[in-house]
Amino acid sequence: MKTAILGAGVSGLALARRLAEGGLPASDVHLFEAGPVIGGLCRSKTVDGFTYDVSGGHILFSKDAPTMQWMRDCAGGDDAFVKRDRNTKIRFDDRWVHYPFENGLGDLPDGAKFDCLKGYVEAWHARQVDASAAPKDFKSWIQWRFGDGIAKHFMDPYNEKIWKRPLEQITSSWVAGRVPDAPIDDVLRAAIGIRTEGYTHQAIFYYPKQGGFQAITDGMGSTLAPQIRLNTRVESVTRHGDGWRVNGEDFDRVVNTIAMNDLPDIVEGIPDDVAAAMRGLAFNSIVCFLVALDRPEHPNLSWIYLPQHAQGPVNRATYMSNYSPGNAPEGKTSFLFEVTVPGGHAPPAGDLEAEVLRGVEHAGLLRRDEVLFTDRSFCKHAYIVYDHELDARRASSIAWCEANGIEPLGRFGHYDYFNSDQCVIASTALAERMLEQARTG
């Protein structure tokens, strides 16, 4: 069975690699990649000795230890990685606030601390008294879950920065399982200065010593070179008997990791209602700025959240040179600043870089005279936006693909809020199914 995999990001690469490990001949599996290099959202870039991840700061972590080990092994084994303790903060005026925010109330100035604590207790009490179900829209959910103080000082402004739309337009379903409930005792302790940790998700992470996060996908692809067609954009997928013809070449099976939004322009025969659903799947894009600094040291932080409007358009700043010493030349450091843009739109007109630098200088993260140079990248499909139509649009899009022999896979190919490890887990499961099919005929 000849298989076409559309896209050579981590999902496509992990699938091809797992199929090769399972004994499928290389001549049966072909990867089509529009870009000049593999890796997709996991790509990194090095400029004058400074390396950054072009789709936002990436770390390797997973609840699935064997998957994480496999990913490290693909990229040269444990010796090729730095192991780091996550140290994340929120910048609030001139203070560093412990993350998660509700476990850091003691770090706030008195006025904000009072607002947040009062609101948290009131919201907690209301939930005990009326046992209300979680509201469906995200704005109400924040209020219900954290109270009005945390909503006002952190959750609303931070989420408005990242999602770029009124929070009522987003569902609360995407936070299920992502934002654990902090016990009220921990929040009270934290507010009076007794440190409580909060969730320890990502407490330890790995990062490649050299080459940025892309070293992982480079490693995955290192044994697949003859199967990967770079600079080969998929422009047409047309029917051919029981199979499909990709850019005019016959295949028995197609696995898609390209953003589902793009399929109606490529794939033949998608009915209008399904095509509309695919096109309507909501996403945000991201602009990333590398800022190379003539400064030997940063605080010992992994990344920080910038919720306040006065801090400019950046929602997250990554201490890129703290991820690995290999990310900056000796005696220098670097930041990566992320700004989201509503999907399908160009970055805002005007000098975004100047706005970014003004904001982060105001936040006290750097001084302009330390900046050696900047570099920027743009990534169209970065975040899935959980608007109220997402579930229905996603269900009909996936159903049509599956019914028509196009296997959807990956963050935007399957429209799941997946990190790279979850992509690998999904690819591994699909490979097992395909290998089983090959065995049983």
Ligand SMILES: Cc1cc2nc3c(=O)[nH]c(=O)nc-3n(C[C@H](O)[C@H](O)[C@H](O)COP(=O)(O)OP(=O)(O)OC[C@H]3O[C@@H](n4cnc5c(N)ncnc54)[C@H](O)[C@@H]3O)c2cc1C
């Ligand atoms: C801001 C941000 C931070 C993140 N942080 C982390 C993190 O810390 N840790 C982590 O594990 N994950 C993180 N992720 C998630 C991770 O990047 C993704 O889960 C993963 O890279 C998705 O891989 P994929 O192969 O499914 O999709 P993609 O990487 O999008 O791959 C799709 C591929 O298809 C190609 N393509 C597109 N159109 C065509 C076409 N017409 N023809 C041929 N090829 C085409 C693209 O060039 C691309 O290579 C983050 C993502 C973002 C946006």
